[in-house]
Amino acid sequence: xxxxxxxxxxxxxxxxxxRKEEKASLVEKPHELSSIKKVIAVVSGKGGVGKSLVTSLLxxxxxxxxxxxxxxxxxxxxxxxPKSFGIDAKAEGSxxxxxxxxxxxxIEIMSINLLLENDTDPVIWRGPMIxxxxxxxxxxxxxxxxxxMFIDMPPGTGDVPLTVFQSLKVDGIIIVTSPQELVSMIVxxxxxxxxxxxxxxxxxxxxxxxxxxxxCDKEYKIFGDSNIEKIAGKYKLDILAKMPLxxxxxxxxxxxxxxxxxxxxxxxxxxxxxKTEISERSQExxxxxxxxxxxxxxxxxxxxxxxxxxxFNVFDVENDVIVKSESVANPGHKPGFLPNFLNDLGVNVVIxxxxxxxAIEIFNEKNIxxxxxxxxxxxxxxxxxxxxxxxxxxxxxxEHSHADACGGH
Numbered sequence: 001x002x003x004x005x006x007x008x009x010x011x012x013x014x015x016x017x018x019r020k021e022e023k024a025s026l027v028e029k030p031h032e033l034s035s036i037k038k039v040i041a042v043v044s045g046k047g048g049v050g051k052s053l054v055t056s057l058l059x060x061x062x063x064x065x066x067x068x069x070x071x072x073x074x075x076x077x078x079x080x081x082p083k084s085f086g087i088d089a090k091a092e093g094s095x096x097x098x099x100x101x102x103x104x105x106x107i108e109i110m111s112i113n114l115l116l117e118n119d120t121d122p123v124i125w126r127g128p129m130i131x132x133x134x135x136x137x138x139x140x141x142x143x144x145x146x147x148x149m150f151i152d153m154p155p156g157t158g159d160v161p162l163t164v165f166q167s168l169k170v171d172g173i174i175i176v177t178s179p180q181e182l183v184s185m186i187v188x189x190x191x192x193x194x195x196x197x198x199x200x201x202x203x204x205x206x207x208x209x210x211x212x213x214x215x216c217d218k219e220y221k222i223f224g225d226s227n228i229e230k231i232a233g234k235y236k237l238d239i240l241a242k243m244p245l246x247x248x249x250x251x252x253x254x255x256x257x258x259x260x261x262x263x264x265x266x267x268x269x270x271x272x273x274x275k276t277e278i279s280e281r282s283q284e285x286x287x288x289x290x291x292x293x294x295x296x297x298x299x300x301x302x303x304x305x306x307x308x309x310x311x312f313n314v315f316d317v318e319n320d321v322i323v324k325s326e327s328v329a330n331p332g333h334k335p336g337f338l339p340n341f342l343n344d345l346g347v348n349v350v351i352x353x354x355x356x357x358x359a360i361e362i363f364n365e366k367n368i369x370x371x372x373x374x375x376x377x378x379x380x381x382x383x384x385x386x387x388x389x390x391x392x393x394x395x396x397x398x399e400h401s402h403a404d405a406c407g408g409h
Contacts, residue, residue, distance in 0.1 A: 035144060039151065043161065043174070081109055083256060085107065087103060174269070175190050175203070202273075209221075294314050305352075354372055
């Protein structure tokens with residue numbers, strides 16, 4: 001402590017050595033058994049704009065791409081994440097720590113509602129207690145092998161956002177907004193807080209941007225014209241998505257089926273998160289991003305059914321460029337064999353016309369991305385994937401009556 005220090009931190013300048021040490025000491029380490037690669041906070045300046053929805057859909061999107069995703073529900077007084085995922089069980093613990101609950105598709109979730117005796121019990125706590133609870137979700141919960149953790153933040157810029165930004169290692173934030181004019185001021189507050197806390201802003205998602213009539217297919221701007229371009233331009237932020245008002249989303253959340261909702265509004269944002277992860281992984285491995293793509297084929301053409309392919313065209317890729325290709329004969333059709341065979345070859349992505357659900361499950365377990373619904377030339381399909389032009393249609397083979405018909409188990 002310096003001789004001039006009067007122990008009143010409120011009067012200290014930012015260059016005070018003690019204050020710098022105090023800031024550094026605020027960062028909490030996650031549980032010693034946890035492994036968390038990327039932490040993204042989803043924020044909003046006001047409530048009711050769809051922050052929890054965006055959080056849920058992002059966790060689902062990354063999970064579908066083969067990444068292990070998790071949701072830390074930091075909205076202690078208004079938790080909605082368990083309801084969206086249809087989770088009503090209670091979290092359990094041991095002498096080692098607290099265990100998050102897994103959703104139907106394996107997304108790990110921790111929320112205050114998983115600890116309360118009744119979901120409808122109100123949390124009537126003061127700010128410090130709420131903040132400490134959020135910290136415990138980070139320090140006491142065992143998050144295993146998480147690639148992307150999404151934090152559903154409470155609205156505003158109060159105690160909990162401050163606690164999260166100071167105590168958790170947040171890699172970036174996504175701001176969720178709506179078209180109303182007053183949102184400009186609210187977004188500005190969120191941007192300024194992130195800047196003050198030195199947290200990178202990934203961009204803005206506008207929810208309830210329009211309503212598309214199911215009868216005439218015409219778009220209606222229920223909340224007026226959007227101001228998002230003006231706001232994004234002012235702060236030099238990326239517009240990540242414009243999401244519509246869609247009644248079917250509300251139905252999916254109410255029924256706890258958000259994991260099975262199909263919507264492509266956040267795919268570009270998911271692409272951005274994935275590319276960032278791949279780029280960072282590339283830097284850690286010496287700057288060269290390597291991967292292998294296997295295309296189930298009949299000679300040089302994508303086959304309609306994965307398990308019945310004649311050969312696999314395997315492409316070695318460096319920094320999104322194919323540097324080597326070879327044709328590998330289909331070694332034979334046995335239950336569960338082909339996914340393990342390709343995994344042993346070091347394949348990261350499999351492309352096919354269609355695939356059995358059993359095979360997809362095995363590939364997902366091995367963190368191998370599956371692209372189905374492809375057709376045409378095998379190399380062209382691989383190049384389209386590298387350019388981001390080939391997306392999975394979710395096609396699953398239903399032609400055969402037995403589970404292992406397309407290489408499953």
